[in-house]
Amino acid sequence: MNPTEHNDLILDVQGLHTQLQRGKDAAQETLPLVRGIDFSVRGGQTLALVGESGCGKSLTSLSLMRLLAGGQTWLHQGQAWFKDSRGERVDLLRASEDRMRALRGNELAMIFQEPMTCLNPVLSLAEQLTEPLRLHQGLDARSARAQALRALDEVEIPAASSRIDQYPHQMSGGMRQRVMIAMAMICHPRLLIADEPTTALDVTIQAQILKLISRLRHERGMAVLFITHNLGVVAHHADQVAVMYAGQVVESADVKTLFASPTHPYTRALLRCLPGHRADRKRNGELLYAIEGQAPNMATLGAGCAFSPRCPSALAQCSQQAAQQRGVDNHRWRCTVVETPQEALV
Numbered sequence: 453m454n455p456t457e458h459n460d461l462i463l464d465v466q467g468l469h470t471q472l473q474r475g476k477d478a479a480q481e482t483l484p485l486v487r488g489i490d491f492s493v494r495g496g497q498t499l500a501l502v503g504e505s506g507c508g509k510s511l512t513s514l515s516l517m518r519l520l521a522g523g524q525t526w527l528h529q530g531q532a533w534f535k536d537s538r539g540e541r542v543d544l545l546r547a548s549e550d551r552m553r554a555l556r557g558n559e560l561a562m563i564f565q566e567p568m569t570c571l572n573p574v575l576s577l578a579e580q581l582t583e584p585l586r587l588h589q590g591l592d593a594r595s596a597r598a599q600a601l602r603a604l605d606e607v608e609i610p611a612a613s614s615r616i617d618q619y620p621h622q623m624s625g626g627m628r629q630r631v632m633i634a635m636a637m638i639c640h641p642r643l644l645i646a647d648e649p650t651t652a653l654d655v656t657i658q659a660q661i662l663k664l665i666s667r668l669r670h671e672r673g674m675a676v677l678f679i680t681h682n683l684g685v686v687a688h689h690a691d692q693v694a695v696m697y698a699g700q701v702v703e704s705a706d707v708k709t710l711f712a713s714p715t716h717p718y719t720r721a722l723l724r725c726l727p728g729h730r731a732d733r734k735r736n737g738e739l740l741y742a743i744e745g746q747a748p749n750m751a752t753l754g755a756g757c758a759f760s761p762r763c764p765s766a767l768a769q770c771s772q773q774a775a776q777q778r779g780v781d782n783h784r785w786r787c788t789v790v791e792t793p794q795e796a797l798v
Contacts, residue, residue, distance in 0.1 A: 460495040460535060462643050462675035463516075467530035468545075470508075470515045474525075482527065483751055485511050487699040493643065493692075498669060498676040500690035500707075502683065502722070506747050508699040509679045510565075513645045516544050516677075517562055518552050534560065537642060558588040561636035562645040568628060571620040577604075577631055578616045584639050603634040607664060626657035633661070637668055644669070647679045662689050683726060687711060695719045698748050698758035702775075705783040713793040716785040717763045718743075720794065757788065765789050 470486035486508045493499045501509045511520075520526045532544040536559055542551065544560075564570040572580055581603060582596035591599065597616070604612035607630040620628055629649065636644060646665060650658040666689055669676050678690060686693055687707065694704040695718065703716040714720045724741040745762035757763070760770035767789055775786045780793055 459497075460673075462493055462495050462535050463677070464492045464533040465516070465530070466490055466533070468512065468515065468532060469527075469529035470511055470520075471527040471529075472524060473527060481751075484753070485699050485750055486515060488530070489694075489696070489699075489701045491692075491694045491701065491704065493675040493677055495642070495673045495675050496669065497691045498666075498678050498689060499692045499694060500678045500680060500686040501694050501696055502680060502686055503696035504681060504747055507696040509696055510647055511699075512696075513562065513647055513677065513679055517556060517560060517645065518544065518547075518549075519556075519562075534643065554588070557584045557636075558639045559642045560645075561639070561641035561643070563629075563632050563636050563647060563649045565648045565651050568620060568625070570632060571628060573620055576617050576619055581616070581631075581635055581638060584635070588639050599638065600634075603638045604631070606637070606668070607631075607634045608660075609634070626653055626661070629653060629657070629661055630664070633664065633668075640672060641674065643675045643677065645677045645679070648681075649678075650682075650685070658685075665689075683722060695722070698753065699750065700758070700786060702759070702787070703785040709783050709793075713783065713795065715783070715790055715792075715794045716787050717765050717790065718759050719785075721762075757786075 468486055468489050469484065472483040472485055474481050474483060489512065491499060501512065503509055514520050515528065516532050528545045530545065533541045534544050534555070535541055536555070542555070544552070578597060578600060581600035582593070585591045585596040585599055601612050601616060604616060609615055609627065609630055615623070620631070623631065633649070644665070649665065650661050653661065662685060665676065668674065680686060690707045692704070693707050693710045694701045695716065696702065697718050703710065703714070703719045710719065711723070714723050721743045725743065727740060743762055748758050748761070754771065756771040756773055757766070757775040760766040763770065770788055773788065775788050777784060777786045778791060779785070783793060
């Protein structure tokens with residue numbers, strides 16, 4: 453990507469809804485899983501989607517990639533505008549399947565959570581790395597292999613020339629994750645979606661993988677949508693943050709503002725869960741704070757705020773009416789009770 457394209461608006465999501473239709477005829481029901489979310493990502497920028505498991509982060513990314521599970525009826529509303537390499541805006545929710553095939557693995561790439569289940573166990577690394585180059589860029593076998601070797605070198609795979617003909621089971625978890633990154637980056641995508649890319653890796657390997665993604669993002673001016681529940685990672689590697697709960701973005705801001713002024717009660721609760729947080733030392737010797745209650749059942753959501761049953765600040769009307777969205781500059785939160793930005797928890 454040309455450096456002059458840094459700061460271009462690469463992805464602009466407006467009012468994204470993803471619903472799962474279940475049952476047949478009279479028993480048919482529609483399950484709202486992603487509920488009207490908005491966010492945007494610019495070239496050279498990382499947006500982190502944060503929240504508990506089951507809040508809709510991964511489903512959002514799979515909706516954008518159009519990789520939702522087959523055999524199910526999925527309904528979409530809203531728009532997801534992607535700016536391709538020719539400068540054209542494509543609505544990812546409505547583009548033809550042929551158009552999506554041309555974008556996926558080429559201008560749109562994704563690092564999935566578990567590399568052992570995403571890499572094909574019966575194909576060598578060479579076969580898996582060269583496929584997108586032959587498919588999207590029309591390279592012959594020799595040129596594709598040379599570029600695949602460069603990609604492995606770029607993600608710091610040692611002895612790449614001997615490892616390229618190995619199979620996934622012959623590599624460690626950290627190495628497989630690097631191969632996944634090489635596959636995702638090999639066609640120089642404009643947008644990289646990283647879905648929990650350091651899950652199940654030890655702390656040292658996590659740091660190396662995150663540093664690698666950050667370096668490649670800066671070098672290429674690539675936009676990154678980073679999905680995680682790790683707020684420590686967000687603090688060091690994200691530019692913008694969108695906090696999700698029950699399929700909605702409940703708070704969004706630049707990373708410094710969010711950590712300095714976490715305003716939505718759910719965001720504040722997430723931050724209090726961080727080990728060693730100063731607030732913990734003032735809670736009668738309690739060592740680790742936990743959010744009370746459970747995430748809601750998406751099939752039985754009421755009209756009110758989904759977080760209200762777990763919220764220490766909830767009022768009677770919170771369970772009766774939808775939370776209002778408020779904001780100051782680019783800092784926005786969805787809460788009826790909290791009207792102004794809050795100070796950091798200290």
